Amino acid sequence: SSDLTQPHSVSVALGQTARITCERNNIGRKNVHWYQQKPGQAPVLVIYNDKKRPSGIPERFSGSNSGNVATLTVSRAQAADEAVYYCQLWDNMTVLFGGGTTLTVL
Amino acid sequence: QVHLAQSGPEVKEPGASVKISCKASGYSFTSNDIHWVRQAPGQGLEWIGWLNPNSGETGYAQKFQGRVTVSRNNALSTAYMELSSLRSDDTAMYYCARIVVPVVYFDPWGQGTLVTVPS
Numbered sequence: 001s002s003d004l005t006q007p008h009s010v011s012v013a014l015g016q017t018a019r020i021t022c023e024r025n026n027i028g029r030k031n032v033h034w035y036q037q038k039p040g041q042a043p044v045l046v047i048y049n050d051k052k053r054p055s056g057i058p059e060r061f062s063g064s065n066s067g068n069v070a071t072l073t074v075s076r077a078q079a080a081d082e083a084v085y086y087c088q089l090w091d092n093m094t095v096l097f098g099g100g101t102t103l104t105v106l
Numbered sequence: 107q108v109h110l111a112q113s114g115p116e117v118k119e120p121g122a123s124v125k126i127s128c129k130a131s132g133y134s135f136t137s138n139d140i141h142w143v144r145q146a147p148g149q150g151l152e153w154i155g156w157l158n159p160n161s162g163e164t165g166y167a168q169k170f171q172g173r174v175t176v177s178r179n180n181a182l183s184t185a186y187m188e189l190s191s192l193r194s195d196d197t198a199m200y201y202c203a204r205i206v207v208p209v210v211y212f213d214p215w216g217q218g219t220l221v222t223v224p225s
Contacts, residue, residue: 033211035151042201042215043151049209086151090210093165095141095153 004087004098011104012077020101022070022087030089032070034063037100038083046085047072077105108132110140110202110216117222123190126219128202135183136160139205141212142176142187144198152198156205157185194225 005023012018022032032050035043045054047063050070060075074081082105087098113127128140142154155166157176164176175188185202200219203212 031209031211035212042218043212044215045211045213048206048211048213054213088151088211094167095143095156095210097143097151097153100150 004089004096006085006087006098006101008099009102009104011106012074013106014079015076018074018077018081018103018105020072020074020085020103022072022098023068024089024096025068027068027070027089028066030065030091032063032065033088034061034072035086035088036081036083037086043086074103077103079105081105108204108214110204110214112200112202112216112219115220115222117224118192120193120223120225122192122223123188124192124221125186125188126200126202126221128185128187128216130183130185130204133204135178136180138207139210140176140178140185141203141205141210142174143201143203143212143215145201145218146195146198149198154187154200159185189221192221192223194223197221197223 034047036046037043046057046061050065051063062073064071084100084102086100109131111129116124118124136159139156139158141156144152157164159178178185202216
């Protein structure tokens, strides 16, 4: 399938580690990017090229990509990290987005 | 600082067309492709298409082929997205975003333009 599959929601206790997955057959062969979107705001790039952080993004955000799964990891989760997260890649002259994962910090 | 400023909200009747603008600043407009993405209320992100401001080359998602046109005015550092034959399910926030070649990721995004098509 060409779809990118994300869990609908992930919950994490304050200060703990959250992992958000993005699944697709052989996704490890592609560059995967992640965006954070808070209510009423445009998406913001938090990880590009699987694991690189744009300037201004906290080191608590990290990424990996191998096999059939790309993962966004949010370490030491804070209340400000509550948002919807989207994975994205470029394949066959088309942009694909995952369905989005709502991260809740408890 | 790179910034994309979009035009204001629109309300259109079914069957009409809408044209949204995206004005770039803080970089050389012709150096980076511009893409368009939309988001229906409460839904995820949906890619529409792209424009190379330097060459004028465009590409569209199959779903929008024949109904969308992206264009530019380099003198104004502005990209446009026109969507025709509007339906109620075209009601969405429309975003422009700059990509950083050669890898296609979006940074930054415009603030969004809300297009409402009453049913």
